[in-house]
Structure formats: C-alpha cells, structure tokens
Amino acid sequence: MSNIIKLKSLTKYYGNTLGIENVTLAVKDGEIFGFIGPNGAGKSTTIRTMLDLIHPTSGTASIFGLDCQTDGESIRQDIGYLPGEVFYYENMRVKELLEYSASFYKKDCRARMMELSAYMELDPSRKIDDLSLGNKKKVGIVQGLLHSPRLIILDEPTSGLDPLMQQKFFDLIREENKKGVTVFLSSHILSEVQRLCHRVAIIKEGRVIDIRKMDDLRENTYQKVRVVTSDSLEGFSLPGISNMTASGKNVEFLYKGSSNKLIAALSPLHLHNLWIEEPSLEEIFLHYYKDGDSDASVSA
Missing domain, CATH: 3.40.50.300 (P-loop containing nucleotide triphosphate hydrolases)
Structure with missing residues (x-):
C-alpha cells in the first residue's frame, strides 16, 4: 500500500x-x-x-x-x-x-x-x-x-x-x-x-x-479498575498500579499487567463489586503527557 x-x-x-x-x-x-x-x-x-x-x-x-x-x-x-x-x-x-x-x-x-x-x-x-x-x-x-x-x-x-x-x-x-x-x-x-x-x-x-x-x-495499555470493598486498601500494592484514588468504599486505579495477577491480589478482599474496563483514549492520552515522564506513560 x-x-x-x-x-x-x-x-x-x-x-x-x-x-x-x-x-x-x-x-x-x-x-x-x-x-x-x-x-x-x-x-x-x-x-x-x-x-x-x-x-x-x-x-x-x-x-x-x-x-x-x-x-x-x-x-x-x-x-x-x-x-x-x-x-x-x-x-x-x-x-x-x-x-x-x-x-x-x-x-x-x-x-x-x-x-x-x-x-x-x-x-x-x-x-x-x-x-x-x-x-x-x-x-x-x-x-x-x-x-x-x-x-x-x-x-x-x-x-x-x-x-x-x-x-x-x-x-x-x-x-x-x-x-x-x-x-x-x-x-x-x-x-x-x-x-x-x-x-x-x-x-x-x-x-x-x-x-x-x-x-x-487500546489493547496494549492500562486497564481501568474500580473496586467497591468494605476492607481498607492501605498498604495494598501491585506492580503496574497507578493513579489510585479512594472515596468511601470506592477505589479506582489504572493497572498495566496480568489480569490473573490483579485478581489474585484482590481475592483476599471482601469485594462488593469489581469493574475492569478499557480506559478511554483521554485517559491513555494523559499518560503520554505526564510532565517529564513520557517513557513511563502508556506503552500503546
């Protein structure tokens, strides 16, 4: 072509x-x-x-x-x-x-x-x-x-x-x-x-x-994860997690890595609900525009 x-x-x-x-x-x-x-x-x-x-x-x-x-x-x-x-x-x-x-x-x-x-x-x-x-x-x-x-x-x-x-x-x-x-x-x-x-x-x-x-x-990038849990996520960590925010029982973050590892890390928690979604292009794009950190941004 x-x-x-x-x-x-x-x-x-x-x-x-x-x-x-x-x-x-x-x-x-x-x-x-x-x-x-x-x-x-x-x-x-x-x-x-x-x-x-x-x-x-x-x-x-x-x-x-x-x-x-x-x-x-x-x-x-x-x-x-x-x-x-x-x-x-x-x-x-x-x-x-x-x-x-x-x-x-x-x-x-x-x-x-x-x-x-x-x-x-x-x-x-x-x-x-x-x-x-x-x-x-x-x-x-x-x-x-x-x-x-x-x-x-x-x-x-x-x-x-x-x-x-x-x-x-x-x-x-x-x-x-x-x-x-x-x-x-x-x-x-x-x-x-x-x-x-x-x-x-x-x-x-x-x-x-x-x-x-x-x-x-879209495919080779972060997943958008939202968790509703009554447990505290203080100290919760997993390589590939970024942009974590919490509001009451709702916790949101972006994750890049194996879905199996993510589920294994979340399994000890008492989950009321869990969403794993494709991020919007806007969210992907924001990672490219991290100040001074284009290499650490989404690799898509």
Missing part, C-alpha cells in the same frame, strides 16, 4: 520559537489517520506546512509522491482542507461562495455541491454574515469536499457543530473513506479520533512521540 502523505524530519521554527521539530510520519492510501495533541502541540503548524501555507525550516513533506513546496498547486487540486476556524467574505451568499470555490477545480462540482449542502442541512441562499458559527462550519465542510478530493485534511473539524450534526459529519467522512479517500484528522477531542481512526500519531510540544494502530493503543 502506497503512502499518500510522507513527512521526514519536518521542522518549523518561528524565529527562536519551536513550532514542530523532526516530525516524521507516513499516511497510507485509504486510511483514516489521527493526529492528536492538545492545543499548541504543533498540529496546525504541521498541516500548514504540508499545504505550503508556511515554509519549513528544514525537512521534507510530500503528498501523492509530490513535493509540497514545489508542486503545491498540483497537489491542492486533489486535497480537501477544513481549517479549525473558517473566515469568509461576509457579504456573499453561501451558493456564491461555493461556486467561487468550485471554480478553482478542473471539474464540474455543481451536483456534488448541492448534494453536500442538502446532507449538511445548509441553505445555499443565505448570506454568510447571517450564519451561526455552526452553519459557517457546514459551509467549510461542503467547500472542502465539493470537488471529491483524494485526500481530506481536517483540522479540529467539529468545533461549532451540534452533536447531531457532528454524527452526520462522522458518517459522511466514513462514507468518503469507503470510496477510497484518505483522511488526515487533527484533533484534541480524543473521542473523535477514537471513533474514526485506524492509526494515530501523538504529538507533544512539537514532536511526535508515538505512532500506533488504534487497536494497539
């Missing part, structure tokens, strides 16, 4: 301020790839460098096997891009804006434009400056997909959308992916990544610290 995106040692400094450093990753044809990290981690800088909106300090970026700096115009014909914040000519109507956007592509986009507008419940006759934040985001979604791109790049795509419209958007992206479209999804809302992606890269302070399959990220 060929790579649609390939970044090698991609670095961007703003003067003396680090944007990203040595970002290296590859996105395969037809996958949904998550790029996760908190605000300020370097996600948007990476995307803007890929799109040749800003120039790298060093390193290389290629899309469709073409260099992002020298072949940007050709590359952008087959990319759909939705930025985190959308800004438009306020006096234009939605239809006028979408037709203007469609004019940059060497194909007839009118049918797809109207299909997407109907799906996203967007009225093309309305003026841009009369739209809510959520409806402006819908305009951005239609604008990014109206030319049926081979690659969709989404930077914090659901901000402003209500939960029902977020679900419609996720369904739309899945349908595009089923057609063979590659998706690069940048987000700090980890449930979005958990819902959609095949693989994820985790970026911390401008540096990619891990790239894993989503299934591996």
